[in-house]
Amino acid sequence: MPELPEVETTRQGIAPHCEGQTVTGVTVRDSRLRWPVPDTLASQLQGQVIRTVDRRAKYLLLNLDAGTVIVHLGMSGSMRVITDQSPALKHDHVELTLANGRLLRFNDPRRFGCWLWSDNPADHPLLRDLGPEPLSEAFNGAWLYRLSRGKQTPVKNFIMDNHVVVGVGNIYANEALFKAGIHPKRKAGRISLDRYHKLAEAIRETLSAAILMGGTTLRDFVNSDGKPGYFAQSLLVYGRGGQGCPECGRALMEIRMNNRSSVYCPGCQR
Template sequence: MPELPEVETTRRGIAPYCEGQTIARVRVRNGRLRWPVPEDIAAQMEGQIIRTVDRRAKYLFLNLDHGTAIIHLGMSGSLRIITDNTPAVTHDHIDLTLNSGVILRFNDPRRFGCWLWSDSAATHPLIASLGPEPLSPEFSGRMLFRLSRSKNTPVKSFIMDSHVVVGVGNIYANEALFKAGIHPRRKTGRISLDRYQRLAEAIRETLSAAILMGGTTLRDFVNSDGKPGYFAQSLLVYGRAGEPCTECETPLKEIRMSGRSTVYCTRCQR
C-alpha cells in the first residue's frame, strides 16, 4: 500500500506537469472505486485551472479555482503522467487531459482508491478529523505525551492512529520505534516525555529519509507505472525477522499486532 512518503513522491512527480494547466477533458472509464466517482465530476472540473497539487495525510488534492478533487491511491493505485498518447489499458480508470496535451492517468487494479469532489477539502468528512502532519511544527513529542495520558493502547497502535498523527504506516512505525528504542507493545501511558520526544524525532527522521529516497523515482512518473519504490534498501527492522539487530546483533523478533507484521529487537527496545 502506498504510504505517506510514496504519496508525497507522487505529488512531487505530477505537480510540475499539472499546476497552472487547464483541464480540457475528464474521462471516467470506471467510476466504481471505493466510493463511486461523482457523476458530475467532469462537469465540475473541465475548463478549470489546477492551481496547486497538495497532500494531506495520504490524500492528494487537485486544487482548482472552484473546488478540489480529493484522490486516494488505496491499496494499489497510481498516478502517472502520459506524454506520448500511450493507450489506456485495463484498470486505467480515469484520465485528465490538460491543455498542454499531457494526460494525468489513474490506475487502480483493486479499486480501493477514490476520486471525490469537494467545495472545501479541509472540511470534508475524510479530512476534517485528521491529526497533524508528522513533518509539521504542530507535531512534537510533547503533543504525543499529552495525548497519551488518557490512553492505554500499545504505542505502535497509538502512532498509527490518523487522529493522533497522519501518515505513520506500518513500515515506518516499525522503523521509528526501533530508532527510539521503544517496544511496540509498551502502553502509551507508561512512556515518558523524554522518550516521546525521541520517538517524534525518529518519526520525522524516518519519513524524511524515505521521501528523499523516493525523489530518485520522479522520472518514473512519465510514461511509466507511476509507482515509487519503497524504503526497503534502508529498513532496519521491518521485513528482517530473524536477522541480527544492526545495533546489538540479537535476532529480531516478529509478532502480529492488529493483523500486521511487527518486528523489533528484544534487547534494544523496552
C-alpha cells in the same frame, strides 16, 4: 498500501506537470471505486485550472478555483503523468487531459481508491478530524505525550492512529520505534516525555528519508513516472524478522499486532 511517503512522492512528481494547467478533457473509464466517482466530475473539472497539487495525510488534493478533487490511491493505486499518448491500461480508471498535452492517469487494480469532489476540503468527512502532519511544526514529542496520558493502547497502535498523527503506516511505525528504542507493545501512557521527543524525531527522520528515496515498494507501488520507490533497501527492521539487529546483532523478533507484522529488537527496544 501507499503511505505518506509514497503519496508525497507522487505529489512531487505530478505537481510540475499539472499546476497552472487547464483541464481540457476528463475520462472516467470505471467509476466503481471505493466510493463511486461522481457523475458530475467531468463537468466540474472541464475548463478549470489546477492551481496547486497538495497532500493531506494520504490524500492528494487537486485544487481548482471551483473546488478540490480529493484523490486516494487505495491499496494499490498510482497516479502517472503520460507524455507519449500511450494507450490506457486495463486498470486506468480516471484520466485528465491537460492543456500542455500531458495526461494524468489514475490506475487502481483493486479499486479501493477514490476521486471525490469537495467545495471545502478542510470540512470534508475524510479530512476534518485528522491529526497533524508529522513533518509540520504542529507535531512534536509534547503533542504525543499529551495525547497519550492514560492510554492503555500499545504505542505502535497509538502512533498509527490518524487522529493522533497522520501518515505513520505500519512500515514506518516499525522503523521509527526501532530508532527510538521503544517496544511496539509498550503502553502509550507509560512512555515519558523525553522518549516521546525521541520518537517524534524518529518519525520525522524516517518519513523524510523515505520521501527522498521515492517511498517504499514492497509489491504494488510505483511513482508518477512508473518507477518503484527504493526505501525498502534501507529498512532496518521491517521484513527482517529472525535476522540480526543492525545495532546489537540479536535476532529480531516478529509478532502480529492488529493483524499486521511488527518487528523489533528484544535487546534495543523496551
